[in-house]
Amino acid sequence: MIPVVRDAVEALLRSAPPMPRRHERRPSPARLRAGQECQPPRRRLPPPLAVALLLSALFVAALLVCSCRLPIQRGRWNVVVVLVDTLRADHLGAYGYGRPTSPRLDALAAESYLFTDARAQASCTYPSVNSLLTSRHPARFLGQKDGALGIPPRIPSIAELLAAHGFTTAAVSASPVVRQSPTRFNPHGGFSRGFARFDESCLWKDAACVTKRALAVSERLREPFFLYLHYLDPHGPYDPPQPFRKDLRLARTRQPWALRGDPNPLAKMLDGGPKIDYAPRDVRYLMGLYDGEVAFFDSQLGELVDRLRERKLLERTILVVLSDHGESFREHGTMKHCRTVYESEVKTPLLVRLPRQREGARVAGPVENLDVVPTLFDLLGIQSEGLGFEGRALLPRLNGEPPEERVSFAMINQQRAAIDGHYKLVADLAAGKAQLFDLSTDPGERRDLAAAATAREPLARLRRELEAFLAKTEGEAGLRQSEEADQRLRALGYL
Numbered sequence: 117m118i119p120v121v122r123d124a125v126e127a128l129l130r131s132a133p134p135m136p137r138r139h140e141r142r143p144s145p146a147r148l149r150a151g152q153e154c155q156p157p158r159r160r161l162p163p164p165l166a167v168a169l170l171l172s173a174l175f176v177a178a179l180l181v182c183s184c185r186l187p188i189q190r191g192r193w194n195v196v197v198v199l200v201d202t203l204r205a206d207h208l209g210a211y212g213y214g215r216p217t218s219p220r221l222d223a224l225a226a227e228s229y230l231f232t233d234a235r236a237q238a239s240c241t242y243p244s245v246n247s248l249l250t251s252r253h254p255a256r257f258l259g260q261k262d263g264a265l266g267i268p269p270r271i272p273s274i275a276e277l278l279a280a281h282g283f284t285t286a287a288v289s290a291s292p293v294v295r296q297s298p299t300r301f302n303p304h305g306g307f308s309r310g311f312a313r314f315d316e317s318c319l320w321k322d323a324a325c326v327t328k329r330a331l332a333v334s335e336r337l338r339e340p341f342f343l344y345l346h347y348l349d350p351h352g353p354y355d356p357p358q359p360f361r362k363d364l365r366l367a368r369t370r371q372p373w374a375l376r377g378d379p380n381p382l383a384k385m386l387d388g389g390p391k392i393d394y395a396p397r398d399v400r401y402l403m404g405l406y407d408g409e410v411a412f413f414d415s416q417l418g419e420l421v422d423r424l425r426e427r428k429l430l431e432r433t434i435l436v437v438l439s440d441h442g443e444s445f446r447e448h449g450t451m452k453h454c455r456t457v458y459e460s461e462v463k464t465p466l467l468v469r470l471p472r473q474r475e476g477a478r479v480a481g482p483v484e485n486l487d488v489v490p491t492l493f494d495l496l497g498i499q500s501e502g503l504g505f506e507g508r509a510l511l512p513r514l515n516g517e518p519p520e521e522r523v524s525f526a527m528i529n530q531q532r533a534a535i536d537g538h539y540k541l542v543a544d545l546a547a548g549k550a551q552l553f554d555l556s557t558d559p560g561e562r563r564d565l566a567a568a569a570t571a572r573e574p575l576a577r578l579r580r581e582l583e584a585f586l587a588k589t590e591g592e593a594g595l596r597q598s599e600e601a602d603q604r605l606r607a608l609g610y611l
């Protein structure tokens with residue numbers, strides 16, 4: 117381990133109290149399952165017609181009262197993964213937002229599994245998307261030769277694996293990072309391996325382009341297929357079309373950069389760059405534009421779902437909606453993303469809709485984007501043993517089993533987070549400092565409990581978990597390579 121990482125980890129561990137007890141989990145969320153809660157009531161022996169009527173009435177009542185769902189069936193379904201770059205979960209109605217940013221996603225959530233506590237592995241497109249597509253922790257992708265950002269040849273991606281299992285594969289990406297061919301921000305591409313078709317015609321374009329290309333591409337795909345769609349709308353600059361710009365406005369501003377929807381001057385100043393004038397209303401104005409971008413994407417997600425439904429494809433397709441990271445608006449002193457592992461940047465939506473699913477369910481407990489590929493393989497009935505996935509299949513959670521005791525991790529630059537679903541440790545490895553937040557009472561991470569006597573046990577436990585994770589996943593490389601990647605993208609103006 118490089119000295120600065122080793123010293124930081126040792127500094128974190130030095131203040132840990134000896135042999136703390138393990139954190140006791142809170143009770144699991146309600147278990148709602150057909151077969152468990154929808155048993156017809158015991159009957160007595162009145163005349164046959166009365167029995168039939170009574171049973172019919174009770175059966176209908178049971179259906180109405182119980183959250184009965186069909187048992188999950190594995191099969192060689194199509195898979196559509198919709199990744200929305202820079203979409204924080206708490207700006208969606210389905211995740212409790214009070215503004216009308218996501219009526220179509222909320223409607224989709226009503227017939228999907230919605231994971232209430234999902235996170236991305238990193239707060240930057242690279243290496244978050246690499247991690248998602250391979251079910252590997254992000255440190256695997258740092259420090260590649262010649263500044264490459266893509267998926268290294270030795271690590272198979274979901275597209276390659278599904279192609280080997282007979283799936284037709286295609287992608288449509290608006291991202292300048294998730295690319296087949298080089299861009300200024302990604303000099304070697306490297307995300308297209310395994311995709312028979314990687315459509316780059318929507319580079320930097322809005323959701324209407326991605327949806328249009330997605331529908332055109334999907335028409336020609338032999339089933340079963342895997343289709344990856346990378347939307348970019350909530351990513352800065354924030355420039356939603358009307359009426360989304362006007363309808364979601366939050367404040368007024370006179371700052372030219374804010375009027376342009378450009379968070380970069382403020383982001384750079386907060387990173388230590390040139391000073392500019394700004395007021396809280398300017399940040400609010402930018403957030404209103406961001407919400408407008410989310411709402412515009414949402415309308416296009418609705419268009420995509422409507423057309424897939426019309427073509428009956430939803431009947432035989434697993435649809436996943438998620439994001440690679442969130443976006444900060446000065447909640448912790450920074451703007452944009454790729455800067456911190458606070459919730460604004462790593463807490464992301466995760467929806468999984470199964471073929472013919474009609475009823476939604478909210479699934480509590482921490483999960484990670486790393487879990488998506490193993491979950492898809494499980495749903496498709498494809499053996500994933502020996503493929504090196506580092507996430508966990510979530511099928512037991514869809515089947516109503518309570519959350520496992522687990523700790524999830526997120527990273528960017530010098531920051532690392534360890535989250536157990538209740539507490540969250542945010543560690544700055546370079547500074548050797550740690551913060552602890554109780555997410556159950558403080559989801560905005562306002563009150564640092566690291567010095568509180570009552571928090572000694574979770575603090576010590578999460579420090580140990582993080583130290584073990586760093587030793588396993590990062591070794592000599594992590595911090596330095598993470599910083600180098602950050603500096604490279606920053607110099608190019610992407611961050």
Ligand SMILES: [Zn+2]
Binds near residue numbers: 201241440
């Ligand atoms: Zn991104």
